Amino acid sequence: MEAYAGQSDPASHAYHGKTKRNAAMFGPPGHAYVYFTYGMHFCVNLVCLGEEGSVSAILLRAGAIIEGEELARARRSVPKPGAERAYVASRDLARGPARLCQALGIDRSLDGADVCVPESPLRVRPPQLGPPQGPSQGTGAGTTVRSGKIVSGPRVGVSAATEVPWRFWFEGEPTVSLYRAHVPRRRKLVTP
DNA sequence: CGTCGGATAATCT
DNA sequence: GATTATCCGACGA
Numbered sequence: 001m002e003a004y005a006g007q008s009d010p011a012s013h014a015y016h017g018k019t020k021r022n023a024a025m026f027g028p029p030g031h032a033y034v035y036f037t038y039g040m041h042f043c044v045n046l047v048c049l050g051e052e053g054s055v056s057a058i059l060l061r062a063g064a065i066i067e068g069e070e071l072a073r074a075r076r077s078v079p080k081p082g083a084e085r086a087y088v089a090s091r092d093l094a095r096g097p098a099r100l101c102q103a104l105g106i107d108r109s110l111d112g113a114d115v116c117v118p119e120s121p122l123r124v125r126p127p128q129l130g131p132p133q134g135p136s137q138g139t140g141a142g143t144t145v146r147s148g149k150i151v152s153g154p155r156v157g158v159s160a161a162t163e164v165p166w167r168f169w170f171e172g173e174p175t176v177s178l179y180r181a182h183v184p185r186r187r188k189l190v191t192p
Numbered sequence: 193c194g195t196c197g198g199a200t201a202a203t204c205t
Numbered sequence: 206g207a208t209t210a211t212c213c214g215a216c217g218a
Contacts, residue, residue, distance in 0.1 A: 002210070011210070021203060038211045039200030045210090059210060098211050157210050185197095185209070 002155045003166040004045070006055025010160035014055045024112045025057050032122055033057055034101070034111040041098035044106050046115065046124065061156065061167070063094040064146075064175045065103060072103040091174045146170060157182050 004012040006025070013022045013035065024033035029049035036042055045057040065072045072093045094100040101107070106122065115124040149171040154162055159182045169176040 004210075013210075016204085019204075035210085036202060037209055039202075039209090041200095041211050043210065061210085096211070155210070159209080182210090183196095 001061055001168055002059045003048075003168070004057050004059065005050075009164075011155060011158040011162075011164070012055075012057075014057075025055050027112065030114060030116040032106075032110055032113045032115055034106060034108055036108060038098075042101040042107055043097040044101050044104075044110070059097055060100055061097045062169075062175050062177055063100050063103075064173070065090065065093045069093065075105050076102050095175050095177050146173070148172070153179060156180055159184065 004014070006012055006014040007017075009015055014025045018026045021035055022033065024031055025045070025047055027047060029047045031047045033045040033047055034042055035045075043059060045059050048056040048058060050056040069090060073088060076088055076093055076099065092099070094103040104122075110122045113122045114120050115122050117123075147170075150168055151171045152165045152168045154165055155167045156177070156179055162182065167179075
């Protein structure tokens with residue numbers, strides 16, 4: 001996961017104030033902020049409780065599929081006809097913010113959803129913590145998830161405040177993607 | 193392994 | 206019109 005603040009964080013979508021897209025970030029905590037980016041990907045945030053008037057959220061960057069791997073795998077299958085779908089390793093099903101949304105079936109219809117009420121289509125529930133050793137197991141592990149040492153580092157893909165170490169993950173967790181710095185996309189080729 | 197570029201459209205200036 | 210909190214396949218070593 002990665003943390004994003006509001007007016008004080010140049011890397012945050014909320015940095016330039018409230019807009020139609022980021023409105024959920026300015027709403028009550030415990031709700032989802034889903035946005036669409038790069039023309040084809042969804043990413044999901046959880047709005048956090050901060051000081052009065054402040055804005056903050058965390059981007060869910062990756063996850064381990066504990067149950068329903070078949071469903072997640074089906075959602076991650078590519079709609080391209082004819083082409084044989086390459087095998088997706090279990091750990092890669094939700095390895096990355098857009099993949100995670102794909103694996104969980106999250107799209108813009110869930111933007112602003114309250115993740116704390118039972119009737120919501122998207123929920124976040126407290127985990128049953130497992131023993132601190134070893135990564136989460138993708139099969140047959142029930143509802144037990146891992147706990148362990150949490151480490152932090154710079155956020156991925158952001159074009160500002162790259163030195164702020166607001167990315168957090170379980171040390172040794174295989175579903176965490178490697179750090180990659182932001183690469184500015186060169187404008188579409190204009191050859192003379 | 194690694195780096196590179198194309199896809200693709202909502203959002204904001 | 207420019208930019209983007211990304212992913213995937215291609216290609217080289």
